[in-house]
Amino acid sequence: xxxxxxxxHEILSEEALATxxxxxxxxxxxxxxxxxxxxALELFRRAGQTVEDDIVKLDPEFVLEQVAKAPSxxxxxxxxxANDLHVGGDHMVFVPTQxxxxxxxxxxxxxxxxxxxxxxxxxxxxxxxxxxxxxxxCEPNDLDLDSRxxxxxxxxxxxxxxxxxxxxxxxxxxxxxxAMAGILFGGREAIDATPVMFAVVNVNSPLRYDGRMLDALxxxxxxxxVVLLTPFLLMGAMAPVTIPAALxxxxxxxxxGVALVQLVRPGAPVILGSFLSNIDxxxxxxxxxGPESAIGLLxxxxxxxxxxxxxxxxxxxxxxxQTVDVQAGYEAFNTLHAAFLAGANWVHQSAGWLExxxxxxxxxxxxxxxxxxxxxAQFTPLEVDEASLAFDAHDExxxxxxxxxxxxxxxxxxDCFYRPMLASTENFERWxxxxxxxxxxxxxxxxxxxxxxxxxxxxDDAVRAELEEYVERRRVELGDPLPTVAHAVG
Amino acid sequence: xxxxxxxxHEILSEEALATxxxxxxxxxxxxxxxxxxxxALELFRRAGQTVEDDIVKLDPEFVLEQVAKAPSxxxxxxxxxANDLHVGGDHMVFVPTQxxxxxxxxxxxxxxxxxxxxxxxxxxxxxxxxxxxxxxxCEPNDLDLDSRxxxxxxxxxxxxxxxxxxxxxxxxxxxxxxAMAGILFGGREAIDATPVMFAVVNVNSPLRYDGRMLDALxxxxxxxxVVLLTPFLLMGAMAPVTIPAALxxxxxxxxxGVALVQLVRPGAPVILGSFLSNIDxxxxxxxxxGPESAIGLLxxxxxxxxxxxxxxxxxxxxxxxQTVDVQAGYEAFNTLHAAFLAGANWVHQSAGWLExxxxxxxxxxxxxxxxxxxxxAQFTPLEVDEASLAFDAHDExxxxxxxxxxxxxxxxxxDCFYRPMLASTENFERWxxxxxxxxxxxxxxxxxxxxxxxxxxxxDDAVRAELEEYVERRRVELGDPLPTVAHAVG
Numbered sequence: 001x002x003x004x005x006x007x008x009h010e011i012l013s014e015e016a017l018a019t020x021x022x023x024x025x026x027x028x029x030x031x032x033x034x035x036x037x038x039x040a041l042e043l044f045r046r047a048g049q050t051v052e053d054d055i056v057k058l059d060p061e062f063v064l065e066q067v068a069k070a071p072s073x074x075x076x077x078x079x080x081x082a083n084d085l086h087v088g089g090d091h092m093v094f095v096p097t098q099x100x101x102x103x104x105x106x107x108x109x110x111x112x113x114x115x116x117x118x119x120x121x122x123x124x125x126x127x128x129x130x131x132x133x134x135x136x137x138c139e140p141n142d143l144d145l146d147s148r149x150x151x152x153x154x155x156x157x158x159x160x161x162x163x164x165x166x167x168x169x170x171x172x173x174x175x176x177x178x179a180m181a182g183i184l185f186g187g188r189e190a191i192d193a194t195p196v197m198f199a200v201v202n203v204n205s206p207l208r209y210d211g212r213m214l215d216a217l218x219x220x221x222x223x224x225x226v227v228l229l230t231p232f233l234l235m236g237a238m239a240p241v242t243i244p245a246a247l248x249x250x251x252x253x254x255x256x257g258v259a260l261v262q263l264v265r266p267g268a269p270v271i272l273g274s275f276l277s278n279i280d281x282x283x284x285x286x287x288x289x290g291p292e293s294a295i296g297l298l299x300x301x302x303x304x305x306x307x308x309x310x311x312x313x314x315x316x317x318x319x320x321x322q323t324v325d326v327q328a329g330y331e332a333f334n335t336l337h338a339a340f341l342a343g344a345n346w347v348h349q350s351a352g353w354l355e356x357x358x359x360x361x362x363x364x365x366x367x368x369x370x371x372x373x374x375x376x377a378q379f380t381p382l383e384v385d386e387a388s389l390a391f392d393a394h395d396e397x398x399x400x401x402x403x404x405x406x407x408x409x410x411x412x413x414x415d416c417f418y419r420p421m422l423a424s425t426e427n428f429e430r431w432x433x434x435x436x437x438x439x440x441x442x443x444x445x446x447x448x449x450x451x452x453x454x455x456x457x458x459x460d461d462a463v464r465a466e467l468e469e470y471v472e473r474r475r476v477e478l479g480d481p482l483p484t485v486a487h488a489v490g
Numbered sequence: 491x492x493x494x495x496x497x498x499h500e501i502l503s504e505e506a507l508a509t510x511x512x513x514x515x516x517x518x519x520x521x522x523x524x525x526x527x528x529x530a531l532e533l534f535r536r537a538g539q540t541v542e543d544d545i546v547k548l549d550p551e552f553v554l555e556q557v558a559k560a561p562s563x564x565x566x567x568x569x570x571x572a573n574d575l576h577v578g579g580d581h582m583v584f585v586p587t588q589x590x591x592x593x594x595x596x597x598x599x600x601x602x603x604x605x606x607x608x609x610x611x612x613x614x615x616x617x618x619x620x621x622x623x624x625x626x627x628c629e630p631n632d633l634d635l636d637s638r639x640x641x642x643x644x645x646x647x648x649x650x651x652x653x654x655x656x657x658x659x660x661x662x663x664x665x666x667x668x669a670m671a672g673i674l675f676g677g678r679e680a681i682d683a684t685p686v687m688f689a690v691v692n693v694n695s696p697l698r699y700d701g702r703m704l705d706a707l708x709x710x711x712x713x714x715x716v717v718l719l720t721p722f723l724l725m726g727a728m729a730p731v732t733i734p735a736a737l738x739x740x741x742x743x744x745x746x747g748v749a750l751v752q753l754v755r756p757g758a759p760v761i762l763g764s765f766l767s768n769i770d771x772x773x774x775x776x777x778x779x780g781p782e783s784a785i786g787l788l789x790x791x792x793x794x795x796x797x798x799x800x801x802x803x804x805x806x807x808x809x810x811x812q813t814v815d816v817q818a819g820y821e822a823f824n825t826l827h828a829a830f831l832a833g834a835n836w837v838h839q840s841a842g843w844l845e846x847x848x849x850x851x852x853x854x855x856x857x858x859x860x861x862x863x864x865x866x867a868q869f870t871p872l873e874v875d876e877a878s879l880a881f882d883a884h885d886e887x888x889x890x891x892x893x894x895x896x897x898x899x900x901x902x903x904x905d906c907f908y909r910p911m912l913a914s915t916e917n918f919e920r921w922x923x924x925x926x927x928x929x930x931x932x933x934x935x936x937x938x939x940x941x942x943x944x945x946x947x948x949x950d951d952a953v954r955a956e957l958e959e960y961v962e963r964r965r966v967e968l969g970d971p972l973p974t975v976a977h978a979v980g
Contacts (some may be wrong), residue, residue: 009499009831016874023879030881034889055889109918208890237892240880241899241906243872248879281903284894285915291868291908299872320915325928326857327913329819334864337827341499355918367816374824378781382733382789384506389513390735391520399524399545400698402727404774409731413771416731418781423817425775425810428599428845438815 023248080161112138135165168216230273275314288318289331301342315349363443513738570651602628625655651947661705720763765804778808779821791832805839853933
């Protein structure tokens with residue numbers, strides 16, 4: 001796992017933090033949060049909060065008491081212990097893009113399929129820069145809507161031995177995902193002790209949690225699995241058009257969710273989410289990777305640290321670009337870099353995101369992994385000691401000389417610098433001779449090669465059989481005719 | 491001018507700074523700096539420094555005494571007072587790429603010409619994000635080598651009314667550039683009082699200043715014009731392969747130059763330069779935009795602030811990419827962003843750089859200006875006050891609503907968010923219908939349109955005539971047959 005030991009980049013003053021703190025307190029207590037769920041409302045009512053119809057007006061002190069029950073750091077178990085995760089503190093978890101309906105490979109944009117989902121899961125398994133395949137890098141549109149979560153879970157948990165995600169569409173879906181995790185880890189008790197999966201619960205912003213998401217929240221929380229509470233704020237649409245207002249709203253929404261999680265199961269692992277960008281006020285389309293995203297990330301990280309909770313950055317690698325072009329490069333870098341500067345503990349959408357999240361792209365996946373490699377190197381503290389000053393090398397090379405052959409260089413030349421996977425440093429003549437391929441074209445050659453490196457991680461035959469039986473039984477119960485979908489890896 | 495009021499991102503500990511401080515002291519005093527120039531050696535000898543052949547071994551305390559004479563901030567006059575510059579403090583100066591031999595427009599890569607130089611100067615004049623056209627965004631290869639500086643100066647000073655650069659190839663070239671600046675501003679005394687131009691003096695690293703560069707340094711300094719002293723360090727070639735060693739060498743080289751400048755003219759304006767990257771140890775090609783560049787920039791800024799000198803970052807917008815692709819996007823963003831985080835006072839190469847600096851590219855120029863626009867917005871402090879929290883908007887919109895039509899939004903929608911010049915936020919269908927153009931293709935349409943916005947800034951006819959007479963007289967003296975070069979703007 002990557003541990004970010006570099007200083008955080010903090011942009012809010014104490015005064016600004018105090019103003020924002022006052023803001024969310026006023027929002028939760030005066031406007032309140034809507035919970036479209038009787039069980040949630042009852043929990044809040046019993047805890048002494050004011051419930052008016054489906055609106056809960058929260059005492060800010062009560063909220064902070066609940067927040068204090070949540071662990072500031074926790075462990076997640078993976079099928080392969082080498083891939084266990086530590087969430088919180090200086091640790092960073094990287095999860096690829098989750099859920100786009102479309103897939104792009106080269107110039108072809110098509111609906112995502114299970115085969116795509118599986119290929120992306122293989123890539124997430126192969127690259128050590130990624131800590132999880134999530135639940136679905138793209139939506140498997142070739143599967144029946146009601147039962148697709150079963151096949152998703154089967155794919156990600158057998159293709160990868162890293163921590164995985166579950167779906168949060170409904171209580172029934174969440175139950176299936178938790179049940180399959182139980183099979184994988186030898187029973188419900190095993191996963192109850194230490195979480196093995198996560199689910200993203202988006203807020204229906206502004207200030208509203210809908211019933212199906214709450215169903216999933218309650219189910220995952222009761223099972224002790226990790227919930228990522230994510231206000232999804234595009235300023236101008238689901239939030240006001242000023243960043244401070246969005247930060248206040250984000251805190252109000254996420255903290256209300258944390259309070260609910262802690263009412264269900266005190267001490268349950270939960271991650272404070274953020275996803276803050278803006279719409280283009282001319283077109284109404286969302287914008288990603290611009291200054292608002294970056295400022296929002298830096299401020300969100302600072303606020304989360306105050307609250308002592310692990311924090312999910314909205315994403316790394318975000319862009320509105322339709323292709324893997326210069327725009328995709330700088331927008332993705334801006335969001336991913338901001339996540340590092342802001343000290344994010346969990347970076348969602350960190351590989352493959354294109355077209356405002358409508359597309360999961362193979363070439364972009366490669367480009368984003370390169371960004372992760374660059375930033376991991378860039379956020380590794382510089383060791384400065386006498387030996388690192390290389391005085392002897394200067395004594396050897398002297399004025400106007402050349403360090404290529406120096407003893408100091410010969411000892412270190414293999415690993416002294418970051419070596420890019422995707423970027424070209426070839427001279428023009430050689431680059432031209434090799435076909436004058438731009439970054440996207442080179443990425444298109446890289447991802448099929450990386451797929452070849454994939455090996456199915458070992459799994460007990462009995463466990464595999466039990467998983468498959470579960471999927472088959474539930475498929476029938478959910479009324480799904482036998483699927484005839486194509487798998488990438490059989 | 492842009493004023494960077496955001497916090498600096500500092501990555502070196504006090505202990506690391508002290509180690510680096512000890513490092514440059516040892517280097518200048520024990521190995522010394524080579525000055526290939528009798529006048530420079532004599533100045534150091536008279537100041538009590540140890541001169542052995544052409545090596546000067548400097549007392550670090552003497553160096554710091556000299557450094558203390560240099561202004562930490564100063565003003566530069568432009569032909570148009572609205573374009574005057576403040577150098578140092580929180581102010582940032584942005585200069586486009588300087589000097590590549592080749593030019594790229596779309597898929598065409600060709601030798602740079604005076605017409606290209608002039609088009610780039612027009613773009614630098616048109617975009618408020620750039621503070622200067624420099625002396626030459628590309629090399630005008632269609633001009634005679636000995637006299638081209640005359641035409642360069644004539645072009646940049648008549649096409650633009652911003653602060654400009656001069657060439658530093660030799661004493662004679664520097665004299666011509668200074669003389670032409672004198673004509674522009676009404677005499678040598680006028681430019682002596684407040685500098686109007688700058689010259690980049692690269693160190694012939696490691697630890698050596700060559701004779702021609704020193705000639706230019708002495709000439710510009712005597713005339714009170716700004717010298718940017720830039721160690722040009724590609725680790726593995728001109729510096730050892732560890733970043734701390736390169737930082738130490740950079741400080742030693744630049745500070746020795748500052749000491750010389752202050753011996754020539756105490757109080758003369760001078761900028762501490764840095765240009766620190768690495769070579770690819772496999773190919774020997776330089777690499778730009780990776781982690782080493784960024785770490786080097788952050789550390790260099792921190793060291794420069796300690797020394798109290800205005801500081802030039804190696805560059806914004808650097809990349810080794812051969813085209814305006816995803817690699818160019820993330821590498822350029824990484825270096826430009828690092829310059830902002832590091833608090834650079836002067837950002838050279840901030841628009842147009844491609845292919846490791848061998849190419850000045852029109853489309854990249856546009857992309858880089860967009861990066862400057864993003865980063866200027868991103869490095870503008872967030873105003874957090876009660877009004878910015880938009881409580882009334884929440885009161886109006888309530889739970890699950892939409893802010894598009896809120897009064898708070900209607901009051902602010904025109905300028906609440908950054909609006910990109912180049913980035914597309916169009917939906918896929920519209921983007922496809924409009925020709926499915928990527929960022930480079932859109933940039934190719936933007937730069938000719940921006941050129942149309944250019945207007946020749948007013949200049950006194952007598953001044954223009956005197957400049958042209960100077961150029962004509964010196965052309966003949968330098969033995970240049972009448973040039974038949976094409977101008978972009980006549």
